[in-house]
Amino acid sequence: MTAPLLELTDQERTVLWDRAEDVVHHGPQAAGADALPARIRHTVQRFGEDSGKTGYLLLRGLEIGQLPPTHQGGHPATLPHHGTAGLGMLIAETLGTMIGYADEKSGELVHNVQPLPGEEQRIEGSGSVAFDFHIENVHHALRPDFIGLICLRQDHDRVAATRISSCREAVELLKPETLETLRQCQFYSNYPGSFTRDTTVEPAPAGPHPVLFGNADKPFMRFNSHNTVSLSKAGRTALRALAEALEEVCHEVIMQPGDCALLDNHVAAHGRSAFTPRYDGHDRWLRRFYAIKSIPRSVLHMMDGSRVIPPIPAINGIW
Incomplete structure (x- = not known):
């Protein structure tokens, strides 16, 4: 199945970039409901209402402006107040509310x-080994509803693919008994790196929880192939079958500079193929942001006007 793709016109690109460069200095709260050009806004809103069978949308042709080297002296660039952060704000606020997490990257709203160097084997954004299928923040009770990935630079060899797999396509390959097992509250998810x-102390895993939930014809997923486990043989067998099915239906997207992939974090798992960094200033570089549809009132009070979800220990008593 071909995923939805929206290619921006030159006029849309210019208008969107001008608005992004403005809003980035004021924060996501300055992104109005009609901040995106009309055609982009309507497409993103429709995706937010129903992400369809693939669970993702690709926007192509965004302006990314002038960029510094990806690394300088081994240290990564951070791009404060860059227009690409404004792009994330505008898109996230169209999907819901832009958020960060206090216990992830110090609550930053836009992640690089x-x-x-030295983290090549880490199974997270700072690594360069293959990263298998996962939804974002699988352990968290307030997982993002949507994630966005904006490509600033490709890897040197242009082989690093963002791999996206929908549970709504994968379930068609699974046996009824496997689906039944995946819907049982017998799975646990460890915290990501x-x-x-x-x-210094490994937190207790979240769970038990189901891996699949929701309507049979439009299921949702809570799964990380690296971190989600089961104590039963049937559960472990079902997890392997799901991972194989996700592999079978995978969409491989080699993102180009100016691409923005939007993912429904309850439908589409994602991963990354391996690549070889050179640390010469021209390595692969994406920017990531989160959006959520709603936040419980009690958590909003703890946030005290910010967009940062409090540390997990502070909100554990709510669920």
Whole structure:
């Protein structure tokens, strides 16, 4: 199945970039409901209402402006107040509310996904080894509803693919008994490395939870092939079958500079193929952002006007 693709016109690209460069200095709260050009806004809104069978949308042809080297002296660039952060704000606010997490990257709203020297083997954005299928923040009770990935630079060899697989396509390959097992509350998900970088004690895994839930014809998924486990043989067999089915239906997208992939984080798992960084200033570089449809009132009070979800221990008592 071909995923939805929207290619921007030159006029849309210019208008959107001008608005992005403005809003980035004021924050996502300055992104009005009609901030995106009409055709882009309507497409993104429709995706937010129903992400369809593939669970993702590709916007192509965004302006990305002038960029510094990906790395300088081994240190990654951060791009404060760059227009690409404004693009993320405008798109995220069209999908819902832009958020960050206090216990991930210090609550930043826009993340730089770039390989880091010495972290090549890490199973997260700073690595360059293959990264298998996962939804974002599988362990968290307030997972993002949507994630966005904006490509600033490709890898040197142009082989690094963003791999996207929809549970709504994968379930068609699974046996009824496997689907029944995946809907049982018998699975546990460990914290990803981005949440445990600064901890010395491994947090207890989240769960038990189902891997598949929702209507049979439009299921949702809570799964990370690296972090989701089961204590039962049937559960482990079902997880392997799901991983194989996701592989079978995978869409491989080699993102170009100016591409923005929007993913329904409850429908589409994603991963990345391996690549070889050179740390010469021209390595692969994406920017990532999150959007959520709603936040419980009690959590909003704890956030005190910010867009940062409090640390997990502070909100554990809500669920």
